[in-house]
Amino acid sequence: MTEVRDEPFAWPRQPAASWDVLLELLVHGAMPRSELAERLGLSRPTMTRLTRGLVDAGVLVEAETELRTALGRPSELLRVVPEAGHFLGVKLTGDHLYAVVTDLTATVVDALDEPLTSTDVASVLAQTVAAVERLRGRRPRVMALGVTLAGSLTRADGPAVVVKSAFLRWADVPLEQLLVDATGLPTVVENDVQALTAAEHWFGAGAGLDSLAVVTVGAGIGCGIVVHGRLVRGAHGLPGQLGHVRVDPTGPLCGLGHHGCAAAYLMTDALLGALVDTAGARPTFDEALARVRAGDPAAVAAFDRAGYALGVVVGTVANVVDPQKVILTGEGLPTHEVAAARFHDGLAATYAADPARLVVDVQPFDFGEWARSAAALAIRSVVEGTD
DSSP, X not given: OOOOOSOOOOOOOOOHHHHHHHHHHHHHOOEEHHHHHHHHTOOHHHHHHHHHHHHHTTSEEEEEEEOOXXXXXXXXXXXXXXXXOEEEEEEEOSSEEEEEEEOTTOOEEEEEEEEOSOOSHHHXXXXXXXXXXXHHHHXXXXXXXXXXXXXXXXXXXXXXXXXXXXXXXXXXXXXXXHHHHHHOSOEEEEEXXXXXXXXXXHHSTTTTOSSEEEEEESSSEEEEEEETTEEOOOTTSOOEEOTTOBSOTTSOBOTTSOXXXXXXXXXXXXXXXXXXXXXXXXXXXXXXXXXHHTTOHHHHHHHHHHHHHHHHHHHHHXXXXXXXXXXXXXXXXXXXXXXXXXXXXXHHHHOSSOGGGOOEEEOOOOHHHHHHHHHHHHHHHHHTTOO
8 A cells, every 4th residue: 555654734833722713713704803802702912922823833814904893993804824734635435536635714726536446445545545645745735634435433432433334335444543544644534424514614604603404415315413503423423314204104115114204205316216217227317307307297206206305304404403504415406406396395394483484505516525525624623633
């Protein structure tokens, strides 16, 4: 296996409170020291000392002045320096590897993707390390690595262990420690939906919100939740499970033998399985979409059922969490587009409050976004002082 031997780039050591300052600026944008001090409950002299260290380290810069209040004087703003550090993110699917490099603001500055040559653990590890080496060679200020995949993980004994990943057919793989040993980089491994939720909360459509739910739709149905400004983590390393919310007790069976749950209508495999022709041929997702847009009755009916199920899923999580916003995303997002009316029917039939009160933010998606969220995870690990 190719190993990356260079020491990771690191900022000079800072007081712990400095990272609270950096976090405020990452999530909420540029602001003056006086406003930072008020938000964090710190004295002006303490704020001056903390920010001076970050400016000297090249992490922050004193930018233009801005009038923040009608009666006040213009204030000099502090901004994050995006190129102060780079962060690697890798998303593993059952057959593909997506990798990106982002700057400190989670903006992608480099990327690659390639099919997996095998799902064998040793092979995936070697291919991931090789991708990391190529990208790190082009971006020498890499500070940390984040890796995401669909599945359940545990940190009971320290570094994350992949308990189960159905798409990769893995069980009990100590992936985080394997990557630390192979790359020499501080590394964090996380469930992909949890990582995406964290990225949206810091750098995306949910930046700065106190409560948030992210629902993803595609090969699976995922859910991530933020409450009181913190990502909710289950007791057993499992992501949110919404695929088996009951839509119709007389409906078709899902893969686990449940009648009429959301997965039986909404997961890509189930949706396309409902459109197999008389010769047994299954359409691709794009072909199925084309049939819907052309008015094919069978395709319209299948996507309408899926849209309604998606509305039930969103309504269910909104009932439980009462979030400020539900972000809807994932590779199966076109289902919402072509079945918007039935989505709203499912939402109205499920959500206990007035659906007009619920903010549903539909976010465009591609697989590179999964890798970006892994890099955002690496940023969080550095700023929050975890590894």
